[in-house]
Amino acid sequence: MTALIALIRKDLMLYLRDKRALMLHLLMPVVLAAFFGSLFGGSPDKGASKIDIGLVLQDQSPIGRKIAAGLKADDTLRVVALSADEAQAKVRAGKLPVAVVIPDGFGQKAADALFSGRDKPELPLYYDPSQATVLAMVKGLLTQQVMQVTSASVMSGQGAGTTARYLAALPALDQRNPEQAQLGEFLGSLKKFQDQQAATAAAGAETSKADAPSGMSVPFNTSEAALSSGPKYNGYAHSFAGMGVQFILFMGIDMGIGILLARQFGIWNRLLAAPVSLTTVLMGRVISGAIIASVLMCAMFACALLIFKVQITSVVGFVGLAVCFGLMTAAFGLFIAAFGKTPEAARGIAVFATLILVMLGGAWVPSFVFPQWMQTLTLVVPTRWAVDGLDAVTWRGLGLEGALLPMLVQLGFALVFGGLAVAKFLKDQRR
Known part of the structure; x- marks a missing residue:
């Protein structure tokens, strides 16, 4: 037992003296985890970022200006007004993801095509x-704005001319099929409504905002609720786990x-010659x-807790995972040493x-963004667990029960890697 403790103490002291290894295994994962965590959404207190888009407004009609105003008022967009050349240049250079062009005459043409489809x-x-x-x-948001503004324009008194053109394009009453007859009745009623609005406006009466046609819009509102068993989603939690x-x-x-280097220089043989x-x-x-790996994992998550507000809902589960993964990592290293022929070849593989x-x-x-077949396939990979x-x-926030199966899987892989490595070492020793 004294010899085992001495060997463990020796390895720990050698590792702590290697400043390069400490920087590589502790500082680098913290830096990269912070970077990837910000990409995955950051902390839960951080507001959702807006999408930057360019807007080229060439249609100065009321419909064109209302579509542009609707896009600018959307909470998910940050709209920048540009010329056509500027928009193309910025998108081509990667400075804008999308640019929208509302060409001259778009509003009137869209209104004309609303019912005809031509x-x-x-x-x-x-x-x-x-x-x-x-x-x-952006296409979804744009569709909503165009439909709402265009349909509101057609339904209002200003759309009487468009409705008249629709009616004129229909065949004579005795030549209409049932579908055209129904469309004619609808357009006739709409024309009466538009004429009434136009007469009211001509008489100087004001139409209240509530009575003004608002156009077709999405007929529902969503109420989002992010559900988890514990704290709010924190992108840094996953990135620290991965890194x-x-x-x-x-x-x-x-x-x-x-170990392979020790073999190469004869240190391993001298060690085995000891009692x-x-x-x-x-x-x-x-x-x-395993001790080094477990301490490193705890140190990384200590940074995550203190700096990036990551929460651990089961300390026992976390420590158990750190220890089990540490054992799997140590067994994996032993496996490399047992089956590696030279340090150079083994390192590359x-x-x-x-x-x-x-x-x-x-x-x-x-892994939850993987295709379903890949999610199933990766269940045989220890790192997935x-x-x-x-x-x-x-x-x-699943607590200890969410960590038990991953801990058992890690221990299983540790036994497989360790068992194969020990069998190979014993076989080599007998030669």
């Missing part, structure tokens, strides 16, 4: 190819490469590696394998 005017949209999602959002998993796995690679068993030496490596594990585990991009477990005890 000769629809085009509404040019310039967009950055990397911002297709933003384009879809913590990634850099601690890199620490496991360094541990495995360290300690191979099992004790391997246990010392695993325990010291191990780094590639780690990046694949991190990518599929949802450390860079949350580690990240999901850390999410469970932070922003999801």
Whole structure:
């Protein structure tokens, strides 16, 4: 037992003396987690950012100006008025995701096409190819504004001329099919309403704002409620989980490469020549590696708690996950050392394998945005369980019950990696 403690103490002291390793394994994940956390939405107290769009208003008709005013009044948009050349230049340079052009005569043409469906005017949209999602959002908001303003214009007294043209375009009464007959009745009633409004306006009477036609609009309002078992969603919680998993796995690679270097320089043989068993030496490596990994994870999340207001809803669950993931990482490092032929070859393969594990585990991009088949496939990846477990005890607020299965999976992978590594070391020792 004394020999095991001495081996663990030796590994911990050597690691703490390596300032480069400390900076790589602690400082870098905190910096990258802060960056990715801001991309994932930041803290829950941060307001939603607006979408910047350019607006080229070439149609100075009342309809064109009202569409522009509606876009500017939308809470989700930040509209910048530009010329056509400026809009194209900014979108092409990546300074604006989308630019909307309301061409000259658009309002009248849109009103004319509202019921006929013919000769629809085009509404040019310039967009950055990397911002297709933003384009879809802007198209939805634009559709709402155009429909509301255009239909309000047609329904008002100013739309009498448009309605008259609709009626004139219909066949004679005795030649209309049932659909055209119904449309004619509707347009006739609308024309009477418009004439009445026009007569009222001509007589000098004021129409109240409540009586003025407001046009077609979305017939409902949404009431959003973000639901989780614990605190509000915090983008930094997931990013610290992902970056913590990634850099601690890199620490496991360094541990495995360290054993290969010790083999290469003969230090490993001298260590095994001491009055300690191979099992004790391997246990010392695993325990010291697990301690380092667990402490690193706790230190990273201490920064997350103090600086970025991440909340841990189950301290026991979090510590359990940190310890189990630390054991899996240490066993992974031992696995690299057992099956690596040279430090150079093992490092390249191990780094590639780690990046694949991190990518599929949802450390860079949350796994819930993966396609369903990929979400199912990545359940065989240990990092997926580690990240999901850390999410469970932070922003999801699931408590200890949300961490138990990820802890068991991590221990299972630790046994697999460790068992294979020990079997290989014992086989090599007998040769």
